Amino acid sequence: ANTPSLNASTRPVSTRRTLAAAFDDARRLVDPMRSGHSGSCGRFVFRPLAVYSRRVSFFEQVDAWKLTRPGRLVVYGVSVCAVAAAYYGAGRAGLHLAYLHGTVTALWPPAGVGIAALVILGPGVWPGIVVGDLLLADFSTPWGTIVGQTVGNTLEVLVAAMLFRRLTQKRIALERVWDVLALVACAALGTLISAGFGVVSLRLGDVISANDV
Numbered sequence: 001a002n003t004p005s006l007n008a009s010t011r012p013v014s015t016r017r018t019l020a021a022a023f024d025d026a027r028r029l030v031d032p033m034r035s036g037h038s039g040s041c042g043r044f045v046f047r048p049l050a051v052y053s054r055r056v057s058f059f060e061q062v063d064a065w066k067l068t069r070p071g072r073l074v075v076y077g078v079s080v081c082a083v084a085a086a087y088y089g090a091g092r093a094g095l096h097l098a099y100l101h102g103t104v105t106a107l108w109p110p111a112g113v114g115i116a117a118l119v120i121l122g123p124g125v126w127p128g129i130v131v132g133d134l135l136l137a138d139f140s141t142p143w144g145t146i147v148g149q150t151v152g153n154t155l156e157v158l159v160a161a162m163l164f165r166r167l168t169q170k171r172i173a174l175e176r177v178w179d180v181l182a183l184v185a186c187a188a189l190g191t192l193i194s195a196g197f198g199v200v201s202l203r204l205g206d207v208i209s210a211n212d213v
Contacts, residue, residue, distance in 0.1 A: 114161075157190060
C-alpha cells in the first residue's frame with residue numbers, strides 16, 4: 001500500500017525540531033548581502049567559518065597595499081633610489097682608478113651594478129642610473145659633456161640589460177652556457193655605446209685634445 005506523504009503539520013515533533021535545528025545551522029554559515037535596500041530578500045553568499053576567524057597577517061596587508069596605486073608608486077620610488085645609491089657607491093669606488101684628469105677609467109664598476117639592477121628589477125628603474133650618474137659627474141666640465149656622458153652611461157646599462165633579458169627570455173640565474181655568453185656579449189655592446197658617447201662628449205667639450213683620442 002502507498003504510504004501517504006507527511007506535510008509539515010503531520011510530521012512528528014522530533015522531525016520538525018531536527019529540521020529547524022539544521023536550518024539554524026545553515027543560516028549561521030551564510031552572510032546576507034543586501035542589494036542596497038532593506039527587506040527580507042537578498043543574496044546569500046556561503047562562506048566557510050574559517051573566514052570569520054582567520055586574522056590577516058602584517059605581511060599579507062603589505063602585499064595587498066603594494067597592489068594599490070600609492071603602494072606601487074612608493075615601491076617604484078624606493079627601487080629607483082636603491083639603484084641610484086648602489087650605482088653611486090660603485091662609481092665612487094671606480095673613480096679611484098680614473099686617469100687623464102679624472103675623466104677616464106679603464107674599469108667602471110657601476111656598469112655591472114646597473115646592468116644587474118635592470119635585469120633583476122626590470123628596465124623601468126633606469127631613472128636610478130641617471131640620478132646615480134649625475135651624482136658622480138664632474139660639474140667643472142661643460143654641461144654638454146656631462147649630459148653626453150650621462151646619456152652614454154645610461155644607454156650602456158639600459159641596452160645591455162634589455163638585450164640580455166630578451167636573449168635569455170628573462171632567465172637571470174645564468175644556469176646555461178648560452179646565458180653566460182649572452183651576458184658577455186651584451187656587456188661588450190654596452191661598453192662600446194658608453195665609450196663612444198664618452199669620447200665624443202669629452203672632445204666636443206674640449207676636455208681632451210685630439211691627440212688624447
